Amino acid sequence: MDVIRTVFREDHEMLRDSARRFFERECVPRQCAWDQAGRVDRETWLKAGREGLLCAAIPFEYGGGGGDFGHSAVILEETHRAGISGAGFSLHSDIIAPYINRLGTEAQKQKWLPSICTGETILAVGITEPGGGSDVKAARTTAVREGDEYVINGSKTFISNGMSADMIMLVCKTDPAAGSKGISLIMVETNREGFRRGRKLQKVGQPAADTAELFFDNVRVPVGNLLGEPNHGFGYLMQELAQERLIIALYAAAALERLLGVTLEYVKDRRAFGQTVWDFQNTKFKLADAKAHAVALRTMVDYYLGEHLRRKLTVHEAAIAKLHATETLWKCLDDMVQLHGGYGYTLEYPIARAFADYRVSRVVGGANEVMRDLIARKL
Numbered sequence: 001m002d003v004i005r006t007v008f009r010e011d012h013e014m015l016r017d018s019a020r021r022f023f024e025r026e027c028v029p030r031q032c033a034w035d036q037a038g039r040v041d042r043e044t045w046l047k048a049g050r051e052g053l054l055c056a057a058i059p060f061e062y063g064g065g066g067g068d069f070g071h072s073a074v075i076l077e078e079t080h081r082a083g084i085s086g087a088g089f090s091l092h093s094d095i096i097a098p099y100i101n102r103l104g105t106e107a108q109k110q111k112w113l114p115s116i117c118t119g120e121t122i123l124a125v126g127i128t129e130p131g132g133g134s135d136v137k138a139a140r141t142t143a144v145r146e147g148d149e150y151v152i153n154g155s156k157t158f159i160s161n162g163m164s165a166d167m168i169m170l171v172c173k174t175d176p177a178a179g180s181k182g183i184s185l186i187m188v189e190t191n192r193e194g195f196r197r198g199r200k201l202q203k204v205g206q207p208a209a210d211t212a213e214l215f216f217d218n219v220r221v222p223v224g225n226l227l228g229e230p231n232h233g234f235g236y237l238m239q240e241l242a243q244e245r246l247i248i249a250l251y252a253a254a255a256l257e258r259l260l261g262v263t264l265e266y267v268k269d270r271r272a273f274g275q276t277v278w279d280f281q282n283t284k285f286k287l288a289d290a291k292a293h294a295v296a297l298r299t300m301v302d303y304y305l306g307e308h309l310r311r312k313l314t315v316h317e318a319a320i321a322k323l324h325a326t327e328t329l330w331k332c333l334d335d336m337v338q339l340h341g342g343y344g345y346t347l348e349y350p351i352a353r354a355f356a357d358y359r360v361s362r363v364v365g366g367a368n369e370v371m372r373d374l375i376a377r378k379l
């Protein structure tokens with residue numbers, strides 16, 4: 001029997017139905033075009049905005065869905081159930097927009113959030129630099145105050161939505177000598193003079209994700225673009241990273257359930273030595289293991305999702321969720337690729353796409369070694 005999920009309400013499930021229809025109707029048929037273009041087209045962003053699938057947890061008064069993180073979670077799950085690859089909707093809606101909602105002044109929220117909720121303004125977050133991503137406090141991009149402006153110099157890399165973004169939440173050093181106590185978050189519009197996009201990076205997977213290099217050469221922004229207090233950025237990041245890590249765990253659980261179905265369908269059809277691949281005991285055992293992992297993962301992730309909805313999820317718990325979910329998915333994916341034989345290595349098959357797309361989940365949102373370090377601190 002599958003896990004009976006008690007974490008969602010009826011209004012969450014209603015949103016799930018419309019998200020499922022939207023992804024099947026508007027996104028699945030466009031995946032191939034997105035992969036070739038190397039990005040998700042703007043029209044689909046705007047459609048997602050019109051359908052209420054962007055910024056579901058941002059309050060109504062700023063143009064959002066007025067929901068909670070449960071609404072974000074069902075949209076995210078449906079994206080991964082549909083096998084959508086490389087769409088930056090959740091990053092935009094559930095990772096970056098919440099910073100503005102939580103830290104922004106009333107004027108900032110009124111100015112920025114409405115066009116973010118419609119998809120007219122696409123967001124990116126710039127933390128990682130060419131010299132390193134795990135050690136955020138070592139960031140070298142600087143923002144120096146001159147009168148009523150910050151002057152920004154530096155570069156970022158691996159930035160998701162980087163080629164499409166209209167606005168970037170940038171991690172800058174406002175007091176370079178102060179380490180983690182000298183970091184600030186500054187919103188930078190990409191039409192500012194001195195901003196430049198570099199290469200769109202050619203990745204192993206997620207071809208439709210426009211992961212890019214960004215350069216800032218004396219970019220001037222008003223001091224009113226600072227989010228929250230100056231030099232408090234590191235603390236803000238650590239708090240919000242818990243939700244980002246839960247998001248990764250949620251999509252890993254949804255992906256594992258989908259890929260188990262994909263693999264079962266394949267092995268029951270494929271024949272070898274006069275029987276189906278399913279008929280080998282090894283296949284049954286591998287997929288029984290995957291099922292047990294999927295059920296255990298679902299139980300764990302729903303528990304942590306419930307904790308988050310009660311605002312009780314800790315940084316430590318989010319690290320456990322992210323670590324366990326992504327390592328479990330990876331282990332099962334490797335077995336499932338094996339059961340597909342050579343076809344498991346060809347991108348025409350969803351299992352191969354998934355193998356390429358999800359590998360990075362053990363690195364992004366904080367490498368899993370950093371998760372282990374966070375967990376070990378409490379042992």
Ligand SMILES: Cc1cc2nc3c(=O)[nH]c(=O)nc-3n(C[C@H](O)[C@H](O)[C@H](O)COP(=O)(O)OP(=O)(O)OC[C@H]3O[C@@H](n4cnc5c(N)ncnc54)[C@H](O)[C@@H]3O)c2cc1C
Nearest residue numbers: 125126127128132133134158159160363364365366367369
């Ligand atoms: C597809 C993709 C999308 C991304 N999107 C974004 C984005 O939108 N915005 C953004 O800012 N960044 C983004 N990133 C960057 C991502 O967050 C970083 O790659 C990640 O934080 C690791 O940083 P790094 O690549 O510099 O690795 P490094 O910091 O150089 O680490 C390399 C390896 O060293 C080991 N290591 C590091 N620290 C420790 C430690 N404390 N203990 C033990 N081992 C350790 C780990 O094995 C780690 O994988 C993205 C990356 C990819 C690939």
